[in-house]
Structures are given as C-alpha cells and as structure tokens.
Amino acid sequence: MTSPTEQTIHDQYGYWERAPLPQAAATPDAALAVIGCGTSYNLALSIAAASNAAGIRAVAVPGNEWLRRPQNYVPDWRGATVVALSRSGESTETVAAARRSRDEGLPVVAVTCEAQSSLARLGTSVLYAQTxxxxGIVMTTSASLMLLMGLRHVGATLDVGAAVAAARRLAAAVDGEARALTQDVRHVVYLGAGAAYGVAVEGGLKLQEMSQVFTQAYHPLEYRHGPISLVDTGTLVVMLYGTETPEEEAALVRDVQARGARVLGLGGPGDISLTLGETGATRLLATLPALQLLGERMANARALDTSAPRHLTKIVRIAESA
Structure with missing residues (x-):
C-alpha cells in the first residue's frame, strides 16, 4: 500500500509544471543572504551556490544565525537582500529573522507555499507556489517547489520539462534497486559538490527523518579527512557526481568500496550506477525526488510509517526570547 508521503513524491511533478515564474529576480549587484531552517536551509545551500555560479553573490545562513549574528556571515549585512524560505511561512526562527531584516530596512524575498503566512506578509516580494x-510532516513537493522558485530567482538555467522527465526516470530506477540499496544498511553517507551539496544534505535529512537511520553529508573530497573511518559493510554511500569532477569522485568511490561500502552513483560509477544526462539546476531538481523515495524505501525496510516521523511536527514553533 502506498503511503501518503510516497504518493506526494510521485505526484509532485504537476506542481513543478504549474509553478509561476518569479515576479522578482535577483540582480547582479545584489548580495543575497538565503535563509531557512531544516529542509529550507538545505535548499538555501544549493540556491546560494547556484546564485554565485550565476554571478550573484550569495551566502546560505540558518534562520536563527541570521537573526542573532548576521555580521558573522555578511560583514556589511545591512546592505544585503534576504531570501527567506519556509514551507509554512511560520517557522519561528525564519519569521523572526525576516522581521528583524525588514525592521533594519533590508529587502526580504519570501519563498513559501502559504500565501497568507507571516513570512509572506513580511516579504518585500513573495515567491509563492501552492504545495x-x-x-504531511515530511517535506516532499514543497521542498522541490521552493528549490525551483529559488533557483529561478537567482537566474539559474532550469528546464522544468526536462527536469520532470529525468526525475521520473531516476526515481523509477532507484525504486527498482531499492532492495539492494536498503538491505542491512546502518549508516548512509551523501556526497555532493557545489550546488549539489545542499541537495545531498537534504537527501540525508529526508532518509534520517523517515527511517531513523544515521546519515551524514559532505563535500566529496572532504570525506577522506576523518569521516571515512566509519565506513564498513553496513554503509551506503550516495554519490551525486559533479559534471566538472567525475574522475576524482570516482576515485573516492573506489576508496569507500574497498572499505566495504555499497555505492549508489548518480551520474557516475557505483555498485549501482544511474545515468544523469541533465546539467546545472535542471540536474539538481531532477535528483531530489529520487532521494526522497530512497528515504521512503529505507523506512519501508524498517516497517516505519513516514506519515508520522518520530519527534517531528509539521511546523517548528518555539518561544522567542528577547
């Protein structure tokens, strides 16, 4: 029986196709602080990296960090434009950071799936798409929609039609290998470079939320510098290959395989290797549903209900301190 979470994974493509083009676009003279919490922060990592690649300066910052110490991330932070991501538009830290930014006179671009939310009301401009x-609690369609809107906002080249077709193929391929990927796994590592790093972190978060399996995420070559010490036969490594550095990433894959890990290679070699023909932002968006589905299948293997992840709520609200 298909879970509600899995159904939203399969149904998200129509939402991509209907997502409106942004009415606001970042300009080359902007300095962006892309903020969010949890999944939204992971997406911010990819959006900021894609923004820099497109020639617009950007940094990703967790919502509470931007609220409490923005100068640690942007020295002249009062000259920044804040791009704030929140599915509900009600996440306490993100809303508080957006409010402080507006009070300081900073433009705020609200990226949300709730048009009447607190964040949307704070936005100088609003990027909205209905999810x-x-x-439920696990962000699937909303995550891909906010990634899509954020990438468009910073001018990343993105072919939604190609992303939909590629995402369907990749998710189906991962599903076909699900048993081999999830059997006897105790530890999952996600590796991605550049703008793919945020998507890798998000893949790890999804699997951990759904299945309660320990995950880590790193830039690929950082993995040799200590974390590789945890690799054993219970490790699954998910490599999001970059188009610029496939040879060095393939060498790392051989290293972790020699230490007992299984590898899912997305766009390059692995024990299971799946082709990715797309590049850039189109590739980022196309990868996300397959990673979401891998989390669902890991949860299935452990007989866990992904509609009710342990200790999680749909909206994180905390008491604000002065």
Missing amino acids: DPAE
Missing part, C-alpha cells in the same frame, strides 16, 4: 495539500 500538495496531502503533504
């Missing part, structure tokens, strides 16, 4: 009403 699947069936989506």
